[in-house]
């Protein structure tokens with residue numbers, strides 16, 4: 055027995071894959087995908103069980119390393135990213151842990167953007183105690199990435215655009231540097247999702263996801279995934295999953311699976327609202343600067359448009375007059391926005407990066423990173439954008 059695919063005509067588009075890719079229906083003919091809440095699977099006889107445990111026959115055995123609902127989510131996400139393989143994980147951070155455990159050993163070296171998600175930086179720094187060293191380089195300076203390469207460099211890690219400054223890196227240029235040095239490029243595609251950006255098409259080898267964000271899209275579950283070549287996933291990551299068990303729960307996989315069906319329309323709609331908001335913010339006297347890749351004023355606007363299907367994404371950051379007090383007053387005057395550091399939700403969220411997501415950095419580190427006390431980050435949801443503008447206008451009017 056091998057696990058069959060759903061029967062789709064060859065060459066169907068991304069939106070069709072997002073709704074239809076996965077496993078075939080069960081014998082009951084369900085239209086919405088089944089949720090397999092089961093920890094283990096039953097075998098017809100002892101000899102079959104032995105073959106399955108020895109990997110001589112493909113079948114579901116135990117949900118730590120295989121479950122039909124999880125497999126369905128993995129197949130659908132892989133199809134959307136344009137990779138032959140994908141492995142679901144318990145969280146986005148578990149996906150990055152899996153990447154490190156599966157690919158690296160003591161003595162290996164990593165080059166990583168200094169602007170990636172804070173916990174990613176922490177995790178890579180923590181691996182120094184196991185002899186895996188990481189050089190952190192400027193997100194947008196390709197020369198720094200090239201100069202950081204060593205004979206022992208095995209992995210380049212980037213995220214684009216970044217949080218909260220929305221800095222965009224040149225994925226194709228980083229892939230070239232990685233491959234010239236015999237290393238792999240992994241891209242955290244959390245902010246764009248495959249609906250806007252497919253890093254593998256630009257030369258990346260592996261794509262990391264926090265399914266917690268846009269893939270679920272409604273702020274319900276914590277989930278993650280690594281997408282890449284099936285041979286690499288099967289040889290490097292499946293054994294880690296089997297022994298280390300950073301597994302994705304079938305329920306969370308099912309929620310993400312259903313989220314993928316609306317991902318494309320959500321990303322388009324949220325991105326369009328974000329552009330409207332960014333343009334409006336640029337015209338507000340109390341706003342000193344707006345960070346949004348969809349604006350012509352963004353330093354990597356052209357690169358972002360080329361990499362991100364012409365969309366800026368849904369995250370807009372801006373600096374207000376009045377430093378921290380000005381930012382807090384603006385946030386506190388909102389009545390619709392959710393004050394939370396999460397993002398990728400249909401509900402618009404608002405946060406003060408300097409005291410939340412980047413609160414563990416020293417003020418000097420924040421200055422280097424460009425995260426000022428007056429900065430606010432908004433992750434635009436699906437409400438009427440005029441209502442979000444009015445929400446921000448209340449606080450901004452008092453600062454101008």
Ligand SMILES: *Cc1c(COP(=O)(O)O)cnc(C)c1O
Nearest residue numbers: 145146147171242244264266277
């Ligand atoms: C949230 C996030 C993560 C971590 O994902 P979790 O699901 O919270 O573990 C990783 N990278 C980026 C860019 C994120 O925004």
